[in-house]
Amino acid sequence: MNxxxxxxxLEPEGPIAAALDAYEMRPQQRxxxxxxxQAFARGExxxxxxxxxxxxxxxxxxxxxxxVTRHADDxxxxxxxxxxxxxxxxxxxxxxxxxxxxxxxxxxxxFSFELVKGRNNYLSLRRLKQTSGRQKSLFPSGTQLAALHxxxxxxxxxxxxxxxxxxxxxxxxVWEKVRSEHGNCLGRRCEYYEPCFxxxxxxxxxxxxxxxxxxxxxxxxxxxxxxxxNVLPDYDVVVIDEAHTFERVATDHFGFSASxxxxxxxxxxxxxxxxxxxxxxxxxxxxxxxxxxxxxxACTELxxxxxxxxxxxxxxxxxxxxxxxxxxxxxxxxxxLIDALQPLKQQLHRVEDQYELGAxxxxxxxxxxxxxxxxxxxxxxxxxxxxxxxxxxHRVSLCTAPLDVGPPLRTLLFDRVRxxxxxxxxxxxxxxxxxxxxxxxxxxxxxxxxxxxxxFDYERQVTVHVEAGLPDPGDTxxxxxxAARAITYYLQQTRGRAFVxxxxxxxxxxxxxxxxxxxxxxxxxxxxxxxxxxxxxMLARFRQTExxxxxxxxxxxxxVDVAGEALSNVVIVKLPFTVPDRPMVEARLDLIRKRGGNxxxxxxxxxxxxxFRQGFGRLIRSQSDRGIVVVxxxxxxxxxxxxxxxxxxxxxxxxxxxxxx
Numbered sequence: 001m002n003x004x005x006x007x008x009x010l011e012p013e014g015p016i017a018a019a020l021d022a023y024e025m026r027p028q029q030r031x032x033x034x035x036x037x038q039a040f041a042r043g044e045x046x047x048x049x050x051x052x053x054x055x056x057x058x059x060x061x062x063x064x065x066x067x068v069t070r071h072a073d074d075x076x077x078x079x080x081x082x083x084x085x086x087x088x089x090x091x092x093x094x095x096x097x098x099x100x101x102x103x104x105x106x107x108x109x110x111f112s113f114e115l116v117k118g119r120n121n122y123l124s125l126r127r128l129k130q131t132s133g134r135q136k137s138l139f140p141s142g143t144q145l146a147a148l149h150x151x152x153x154x155x156x157x158x159x160x161x162x163x164x165x166x167x168x169x170x171x172x173x174v175w176e177k178v179r180s181e182h183g184n185c186l187g188r189r190c191e192y193y194e195p196c197f198x199x200x201x202x203x204x205x206x207x208x209x210x211x212x213x214x215x216x217x218x219x220x221x222x223x224x225x226x227x228x229x230n231v232l233p234d235y236d237v238v239v240i241d242e243a244h245t246f247e248r249v250a251t252d253h254f255g256f257s258a259s260x261x262x263x264x265x266x267x268x269x270x271x272x273x274x275x276x277x278x279x280x281x282x283x284x285x286x287x288x289x290x291x292x293x294x295x296x297x298a299c300t301e302l303x304x305x306x307x308x309x310x311x312x313x314x315x316x317x318x319x320x321x322x323x324x325x326x327x328x329x330x331x332x333x334x335x336x337l338i339d340a341l342q343p344l345k346q347q348l349h350r351v352e353d354q355y356e357l358g359a360x361x362x363x364x365x366x367x368x369x370x371x372x373x374x375x376x377x378x379x380x381x382x383x384x385x386x387x388x389x390x391x392x393x394h395r396v397s398l399c400t401a402p403l404d405v406g407p408p409l410r411t412l413l414f415d416r417v418r419x420x421x422x423x424x425x426x427x428x429x430x431x432x433x434x435x436x437x438x439x440x441x442x443x444x445x446x447x448x449x450x451x452x453x454x455x456f457d458y459e460r461q462v463t464v465h466v467e468a469g470l471p472d473p474g475d476t477x478x479x480x481x482x483a484a485r486a487i488t489y490y491l492q493q494t495r496g497r498a499f500v501x502x503x504x505x506x507x508x509x510x511x512x513x514x515x516x517x518x519x520x521x522x523x524x525x526x527x528x529x530x531x532x533x534x535x536x537x538m539l540a541r542f543r544q545t546e547x548x549x550x551x552x553x554x555x556x557x558x559x560v561d562v563a564g565e566a567l568s569n570v571v572i573v574k575l576p577f578t579v580p581d582r583p584m585v586e587a588r589l590d591l592i593r594k595r596g597g598n599x600x601x602x603x604x605x606x607x608x609x610x611x612f613r614q615g616f617g618r619l620i621r622s623q624s625d626r627g628i629v630v631v632x633x634x635x636x637x638x639x640x641x642x643x644x645x646x647x648x649x650x651x652x653x654x655x656x657x658x659x660x661x
Contacts, residue, residue: 004033004034004037004038004063004066005037005062005066005070006030006033006034006036006037006059006062006063006066007030007033007034007037009062009107010025010029010030010033010058010062011025012025015106015107015108016058016103016106018106019102019105019106024455026053026054026055026455027455028050028051028054028452028453028454028455029050029054029055029056029058029059031450031452032048032050032054032056032059032060032423032450032452033058033059033060033062033063035048035448035450036048036059036060036063036239036421037062037063037066037067039419039421039448040063040064040066040067040237040418040419041067042419043418043419044419044447044448045414045419045420045421045422045445045446045447045448046419046420046421046422046447046448046449046450047243047421047422047423047427047435047438047439047447047448047449047450048421048422048423048427048449048450048451048452049423049424049425049426049427049428049435049450049451049452050423050424050425050452050454051425051452051453051454051455051456051650052425052454052456052617052620052621053454053455053456053621053622053623054452054454054455056241056423056425057091057094057095057099057241058099058103059423060084060239060241060421060423061084061095061099061100061103061210062103064082064084064210064237064239065103065104065107065109065111065210067080067082067237068080068081068082068111068209068210069109069110069111069209072111072209080209080236080237081208081209081210081211081233081234081235081236081237082209082210082211082235082237082238082239083210083211083213083218083232083235083237083238083239084210084211084212084213084238084239084241085212085213085214085215085217085218085238085239085240085241085246086212086213086214086215086241086242087214087215087241087242087245087246087249087559088242088559089214091241091242092115092212092213092214095212096113096114096115096212100113100210100212111209111210112207112208112209112210113208113209113210113211113212114201114204114205114207114208114210114211114212115212115213116201116205116211116212116213116217116231116232117162117164117201117217118216118217118220118231119179119180119181119182119198119231120176120179120180120181121162121163121164121179122161122162122163122179122180122197122198122201123151123155123158123161123162123163123178123179123180123197124178124179124180124181124184124185124192124196124197124198125155125192125195125196125197126186126190126191126192126196126352127177127178127179127180127181127184127356128151128152128155128178130352130356131148131177131178132148132152134279134282135148137277137278137281137282138177138277138278138279139174139277140275140277143171144171144173144174147170147171147174148174148178150166150168150170151166151170151174151175151178154166154167158197160197161197161198161200161201162197162201163175163179176269177269180196180197180198181359183358183359183362183363184355184356184358184359185355186351186352186355189351205232205233206233211232211233211235213232215240215242215245215246215249215250216249216252216253217231217232218232218238218240219249219250219253219254220253222408222409222412222413223253223254223408223412225412225416226408226412235417236417236418236419237417237418237419237420237421238413238417238419238420238421239420239421239423240420240421240422240423241423241424242424242559243422243423243424243427243438244424244426244427244438244558244610244614246422246442247405247406247409247438247441247442250405250408250409251401251402251405251584252401254401254402254405254408255382255399255400255401255402256370256374256399256400257374257387257397257398257399257400258367258370258371258374258397258398259303259395259396259397259398260299260300260302260303260394260395260396260397261394261395262367262397263295263299263330263367264296264299264300266360266363266364266367267292267295267296267299268296269360270284270292270360271284271288271289271292271293273289273293273296278292279356279357279360280292283344283348283353283357284344285344287340288340288341288344291336291337291340291341292337294333294336294337295330295333295334295336295337297333298329298330298332298333298334299330299333301329301330302326302327302328302329302330302371303396305326305327306325306326306386306396306398307386307388307396309325309326309386310386310388311388313325314386316581317385317581317582317583317586318385318386318387318388318583319383319384319385319583319586319587320377320384320385320386322377323375323376323377323378324375324376325375326375328371328372328375330368330371331368331369331371331372334364334365334367334368334371335368337364338361338364338365338368341357341360341361341364342361344357345357345358345361371398373400374398374399374400375398377400379400379402381402381403381404382400382401382402382403383400383401383403383583383584383586383587383588384398384399384400384583385399385400385583386398386399387399399583401584403584403587403588403591404441404591405441405442405443406440406441406442406443406444407443408443409442409443410442410443410444410445411443413442414442414443414445414447415445420445420447422438422442422447425454425614425617426558426610426613426614426617427451427610428451428648429605429606429607429609429610429648434449434451435447435449435451437602437606437607437610453650454650455623456620456622456623456625456650457623458620458649458650458651458652459651459652459653461620461625461626461627461652462619462620462626462627462628462629462652462653463628463629463652463653463654463655464616464628464629464630464631464646464649464652464653464654464655465490465628465629465630465631465655465657466631466634466636466637466646466654466655466656466657467486467630467631467632467634467657467659467661468634468636468637468638468656468657468658469634469657469658469659469660469661470482470483470486470632470633470634470661471634472634472635472638473574473575473633473635476507480507480510480511480514481514482661483511483573483632483661484511484514484515485661486630486632486661487500487511487515487571487573487632488515488518488519490569490571490628490630491515491519491524491549491569491571492522493569493628494568494569494627494628495546495547496524496525496546496547496548496549497548497549497565497566497567497568497569498549498550498567498568498569498570498571499549499550499552499556499560499562499567499569499570499571499618500549500550500551500552500571500573501552501553501556501557501570501571501572501573501576501615501618502551502552502553502573502574503553503554503573503574503575503576503577503579504553504579505529505530505553507573507574508528508529508530508551508552508553509528509530511551511573512526512528512551519549522547523546523547524547524548524549525541525545525547525548525549526548526549526551527541527542527545527548527549527550527551528550528551529550529551529552529553529555529556530553535555535556535560538550538552539560539562542562542566543562543566549569556618557576557611557614557615557618558611558614558615558617558618560618561618561621562618562621563621563622563625564622564624564625565626567618567619567625567627568619568626568627568628569619569627569628569629569630570615570616570618570619570627570628570629570630571629571630571632572612572615572616572629572630572631572632572633573632573633574632574633575608575612575633575635575636575645576607576608576611576612576615577604577607577608578603578604578607578608580604585603588603589603589604605641605644608645609644609645609648612645612648613648613649616629616649629652631645637656
């Protein structure tokens with residue numbers, strides 16, 4: 001059998017080894033690259049879990065390069081294009097800014113690649129000119145005007161034209177008035193069509209052989225293809241990295257929500273009664289402005305009614321089990337506003353003004369329909385709920401999401417695309433058929449599976465300590481004080497340098513309150529999520545501070561890297577089971593019961609095992625890393641299912657203590 005081009009490139013005598021000072025051949029990387037190249041050639045789908053340190057990006061980029069260069073001279077009517085989709089911006093930037101340029105130069109192959117961003121990321125030169133001409137009627141504050149002027153200055157310098165290229169991110173309420181928008185584009189009729197940043201990006205994407213996108217953009221493209229439209233040019237091979245997040249992103253995208261602030265913001269852009277600003281301040285009539293005010297009043301009435309209903313009669317988790325729990329004055333008011341705006345659109349002389357107002361009308365129409373659909377629960381196999389923000393009493397949202405995104409993903413992606421590769425460091429869950437949970441959530445496509453270990457020596461690099469003597473976490477009155485004492489002990493063992501991972505903010509804050517004073521007196525710094533710092537600020541402070549520990553919840557279990565001794569300890573306070581009373585979780589458990597299944601074994605356990613593995617994976621990020629992982633939840637020893645958590649780990653040393661805390 002002939003060796004694949006990918007594995008040849010990875011040989012110790014190959015071009016990649018020659019270009020790197022400290023090249024280390026990894027058998028897992030070669031096996032992964034060969035499996036992916038075969039999947040592309042055979043038109044198969046593949047799910048491959050590759051442990052930390054395998055070098056996944058090269059393992060899929062090399063087969064992608066081999067595929068597009070091999071087919072470079074094929075019929076242009078049958079495009080050979082690879083889409084690489086990731087969840088995080090950091091990985092996209094690594095692929096486009098580092099990995100792909102390095103491989104193109106090292107291999108000496110003339111392939112093309114492009115980072116593709118959503119349309120709203122790009123500046124519209126036409127809308128910038130239009131907004132600049134109306135700035136005094138649109139922006140009431142000097143801060144907003146200063147931000148607009150900064151965008152104007154940047155527009156003369158940028159070659160990219162995307163928001164991420166700006167030295168400082170502009171305020172959202174300014175950017176939305178100058179960004180490129182679907183439905184507000186003149187196309188070839190626009191005087192700025194040729195230099196348009198978005199159109200130039202589209203032209204580059206049309207010529208590129210490898211496209212790097214995020215999951216949300218890929219799902220948007222899949223959804224649009226149901227309507228014979230598209231965001232991305234045609235492609236026949238897809239690599240989905242960080243694939244453990246893909247189902248969740250698809251669920252969010254295929255669902256939708258409407259909030260009081262969203263509606264009021266859109267209407268306020270048309271006309272704001274208090275400030276007298278907005279589009280209709282200069283081009284509208286009094287009757288049209290009054291129609292906006294009437295819609296704003298109807299919005300307040302509807303969402304106040306929803307808030308009152310939820311507080312007095314709703315379920316604790318906000319889930320709505322029946323339609324039309326309150327009257328809907330908003331949809332008729334929005335329809336009346338559309339009727340008032342349509343004549344104005346016809347009267348406007350400038351094409352730009354017609355398109356600007358037309359875009360508003362389209363959004364109002366979509367919003368009016370969405371409100372009616374949400375209240376009327378018009379979508380089958382969806383869960384509906386009211387979301388009240390406890391921090392901001394005026395924040396009320398009406399939400400829905402599909403219970404199962406598998407069928408549309410199967411139809412739109414796996415049945416349409418020649419080859420889809422799913423990869424991550426954590427794809428396999430509990431049970432004998434370890435990939436079944438992942439694939440079931442994506443529509444159960446036929447796919448080969450491959451599980452590759454890590455080149456790291458976990459038995460030498462990490463020890464897992466299980467505190468089996470703690471009370472059961474269900475007895476919070478006993479568990480929380482005992483866990484606080486154990487956390488204090490282990491933080492002192494590693495002199496901080498720790499992530500302490502919680503499953504809820506409530507427990508995080510209770511434990512933080514118990515340990516903070518004693519640890520502070522000993523010189524320790526507790527950086528708790530949900531206080532004054534953002535996640536990136538927390539990480540920066542953690543890296544810069546001696547004797548520091550981060551107390552984090554959901555977003556610190558995955559996608560966070562701290563290399564070296566700065567992170568030497570990960571404490572898992574409680575097994576990360578999903579909270580059963582969240583609307584989506586509750587509805588999925590109900591659906592599994594109705595089908596005669598076991599919700600715990602089919603959903604809650606595999607979800608928890610995957611997240612447990614992700615939390616464990618925060619510790620060892622390189623061959624030189626050392627440290628401990630502490631599990632404070634005694635159920636990993638006491639419960640029959642607990643062994644599945646420990647057995648899911650990459651064979652570290654496990655020490656069980658039964659001391660009383």
